[in-house]
Amino acid sequence: MSSNIIEEELAKSTIFKDESKLFPEYVPPTLPCRENQLRKLASIFKILVKYPGKAAPKALVLGKTGTGKTVTTKFFGSMLCEAAQRRGVKLHYVHINCRKYRTPFTVLRKITSMLIDVPERGFSDEELLAKLQDALCGREDVLLVALDEADYFIRSGGGELIYKLTRLMDEVTHGRQALSLILIAKDDAPLLLLDDSVRGGFQRNLIYMPPYTSEELKTILRNRVEEAFHENVVSDEIVEMIAQASSKWGDARYAIELLYLAGKNAECEGACMILPEHVRKAIATTHPEVRAEELAFLDKHQMLLLLAIARELNRTEKVYLTTGEAEQAYTCICEEYGETPRKHTQLWKYLKELHNMGLITMRISGKNHRGKTSLISIDNAPTTVMIKVLENELKKM
Numbered sequence: 001m002s003s004n005i006i007e008e009e010l011a012k013s014t015i016f017k018d019e020s021k022l023f024p025e026y027v028p029p030t031l032p033c034r035e036n037q038l039r040k041l042a043s044i045f046k047i048l049v050k051y052p053g054k055a056a057p058k059a060l061v062l063g064k065t066g067t068g069k070t071v072t073t074k075f076f077g078s079m080l081c082e083a084a085q086r087r088g089v090k091l092h093y094v095h096i097n098c099r100k101y102r103t104p105f106t107v108l109r110k111i112t113s114m115l116i117d118v119p120e121r122g123f124s125d126e127e128l129l130a131k132l133q134d135a136l137c138g139r140e141d142v143l144l145v146a147l148d149e150a151d152y153f154i155r156s157g158g159g160e161l162i163y164k165l166t167r168l169m170d171e172v173t174h175g176r177q178a179l180s181l182i183l184i185a186k187d188d189a190p191l192l193l194l195d196d197s198v199r200g201g202f203q204r205n206l207i208y209m210p211p212y213t214s215e216e217l218k219t220i221l222r223n224r225v226e227e228a229f230h231e232n233v234v235s236d237e238i239v240e241m242i243a244q245a246s247s248k249w250g251d252a253r254y255a256i257e258l259l260y261l262a263g264k265n266a267e268c269e270g271a272c273m274i275l276p277e278h279v280r281k282a283i284a285t286t287h288p289e290v291r292a293e294e295l296a297f298l299d300k301h302q303m304l305l306l307l308a309i310a311r312e313l314n315r316t317e318k319v320y321l322t323t324g325e326a327e328q329a330y331t332c333i334c335e336e337y338g339e340t341p342r343k344h345t346q347l348w349k350y351l352k353e354l355h356n357m358g359l360i361t362m363r364i365s366g367k368n369h370r371g372k373t374s375l376i377s378i379d380n381a382p383t384t385v386m387i388k389v390l391e392n393e394l395k396k397m
């Protein structure tokens, strides 16, 4: 018993009170600096609670990486559900990360499963859509669906499902307007792929999230420091240093990641507080454009291919690789990891997906090359950081 107490005490962190408050998926109890956006969302969607089934507004949440699109929409979704519950309205909020639920079918399945049990297989998209329609017609429930990473979803062919979802209740006579949509995106260019009338509906209700200023990042960081760290572990000077380092991007995710890593560095060294050197080390090993939680959604072979490209670009110090070179590097990596390489056509599909996700860029070669080939490069992050994160993720698999 007494040895347990000692072990427990030894296992306690002197740095962190609760690490999970720094995880990217954590939704904090307050959201500073996003009050205007929350207000706008409330004014658009209050009708779902006031007159459920009477109208199905749409909205578009737009902003760069780490500007709080996901957390603000989730926060809003749960606030609206609470308000609905207080009034006896059956409102369900569904937040779908389209990078995770990659295909229109899996997205549709997730939405439908909010109302009824859906078997994993045995339905076509159309049948599932009809089931969802029936379920919405026969009940009082109202759905608010947030499609996160919608730009990626539309680029990889999800536009048709968005169109069908917006039209779902129009086909039914006396159909209740029971399904509202929020699209969340970094970039609104892919919206051009949507039908004009559908796009207009979203763009009319635009909620823009500007990059955070250094002052705003400080406020966000201070709140997290209080939730996640023991007292006196993080000084205001350190908060300022991290806010400064991330203000170039206005990216709260990067700021919180730096705070977390700096804490980890301090813990590893047995320090009792975060020192500037711990922050510097964190800055040296991360990049805002390389996000482990995003890379974790990739298939194993997509990861291997991306790792091959990153390593080859790093080794050769070239600006780009041809598809042939990428394929060769990938084959070598497969050998290293004891995997059977995928066929050429599959690799081509993977490359297009990686391009759609913004992890690589592909363009067709110019005159200097014999014949046409695609040129592959990684432009927005150091390959060294990408390599480290991917190797780490592959180790976890």
Ligand SMILES: Nc1ncnc2c1ncn2[C@@H]1O[C@H](COP(=O)(O)OP(=O)(O)OP(=O)(O)O)[C@@H](O)[C@H]1O
Pocket (backbone or CB within 6 Å): 023, 024, 025, 026, 027, 028, 030, 031, 032, 033, 034, 063, 064, 065, 066, 067, 068, 069, 070, 071, 072, 186, 220, 252, 253, 256
């Ligand atoms: N106003 C805020 N208050 C507290 N925490 C915030 C705020 N804005 C963002 N965060 C935190 O910053 C991180 C990034 O936010 P979020 O994931 O919502 O960004 P995003 O805009 O969805 O980024 P991406 O485009 O990369 O998906 C999360 O950990 C989130 O909790």
Ligand SMILES: [Mg+2]
Pocket (backbone or CB within 6 Å): 069, 070, 071, 148
């Ligand atoms: Mg997000």
